[in-house]
Amino acid sequence: PTREGWSTPLTLYKNCWLRTHTLNRFMLVQDNFKPRSDDIILATHPKSGTTWLKALAFTIANRSSYDFADHPLHAVNPQHLVPFIGAVGGDLDYIETIPSPRLLSTHLPLSLLPPSLSTVGCRIIYLCREPKDSFVSRWHFDNKMSKGNYPINLDEAFAMFCEGCSPFGPFWDHYLQYWKESLARPQEVLFLKYEELVFDPVKVVLKLADLIGVPFTQEEESSGVVEKVVKLCSFNELSSQGVNQTGSVERVGGKILIQFSSLFRKGKVGEWVNTMSKEMGEKLDILVEEKFKGSGLMF
Numbered sequence: 001p002t003r004e005g006w007s008t009p010l011t012l013y014k015n016c017w018l019r020t021h022t023l024n025r026f027m028l029v030q031d032n033f034k035p036r037s038d039d040i041i042l043a044t045h046p047k048s049g050t051t052w053l054k055a056l057a058f059t060i061a062n063r064s065s066y067d068f069a070d071h072p073l074h075a076v077n078p079q080h081l082v083p084f085i086g087a088v089g090g091d092l093d094y095i096e097t098i099p100s101p102r103l104l105s106t107h108l109p110l111s112l113l114p115p116s117l118s119t120v121g122c123r124i125i126y127l128c129r130e131p132k133d134s135f136v137s138r139w140h141f142d143n144k145m146s147k148g149n150y151p152i153n154l155d156e157a158f159a160m161f162c163e164g165c166s167p168f169g170p171f172w173d174h175y176l177q178y179w180k181e182s183l184a185r186p187q188e189v190l191f192l193k194y195e196e197l198v199f200d201p202v203k204v205v206l207k208l209a210d211l212i213g214v215p216f217t218q219e220e221e222s223s224g225v226v227e228k229v230v231k232l233c234s235f236n237e238l239s240s241q242g243v244n245q246t247g248s249v250e251r252v253g254g255k256i257l258i259q260f261s262s263l264f265r266k267g268k269v270g271e272w273v274n275t276m277s278k279e280m281g282e283k284l285d286i287l288v289e290e291k292f293k294g295s296g297l298m299f
Ligand code: PPS
Pocket: 044, 045, 046, 047, 048, 049, 050, 051, 052, 133, 136, 137, 138, 140, 233, 234, 235, 236, 238, 263, 264, 265, 266, 267, 268, 271
């Protein structure tokens, strides 16, 4: 089935709602993407801090190659530094040509990726976010994408989100699939929440470096390199770069679909209260409790 309501129509494919115009590309991933054992995959539920995680992981992995003053992040949006598997700029032929170890990203649920990802032992860094904040971020983003031509009513968008109908949703299946994978492969899968990144970025940066396989040396730690990474990738720094105010991430049929500037809005925890009613908040909290009951995952 296909549903309208978000800025572009969604189609349900193998229990996941994908933007209809991306369906052909993403349907190919499961059978045609060839995971390598040394791949590092940044898997995120959309609107959870993907742009931020890409900036951090890229900076950590490549820190021996670049100077902080003359860093690619000053000129390139993080979304372009780590390609999305199967998406615009990350088509599967191109992905195949990237030398190992590859740093790749995806919004796809684990169920739409090749099962060999687990068996070959790909490392995964998963990032999700408290669902109320994620929903609010999604709603503002889709409104911006539609440029007022396709206004999305908040109540309708909320009802769809709670039914599981949002890009790459249901969100609960997305979170739970990666949560279970992190329990099954704790050495190879790091499960993170946006809130941890906001409250203790230094601690998360250290964990990211360990998982990527390039831990910080004592000398780097004592000379403030970790803090420099955090600052370079902070909301204020990234959002003030010229390219992020003027460029675009995705064009389809000559039309700009996603502007870089729409990837940076507030960057705060608990910001949902300025958009959603208290009643909506309570409704979503109850749903989240129900869906995650017994899993050990909590928000
Ligand atoms: S996307 O389109 O799914 O890739 O978007 P994504 O990057 O996952 O999520 C966008 C939200 O992340 C916030 N953001 C940041 N927060 C903190 N620090 C940094 N550096 C940062 N960069 C982006 C961005 O503002 C969106 O959240 P909201 O709540 O809408 O502000």
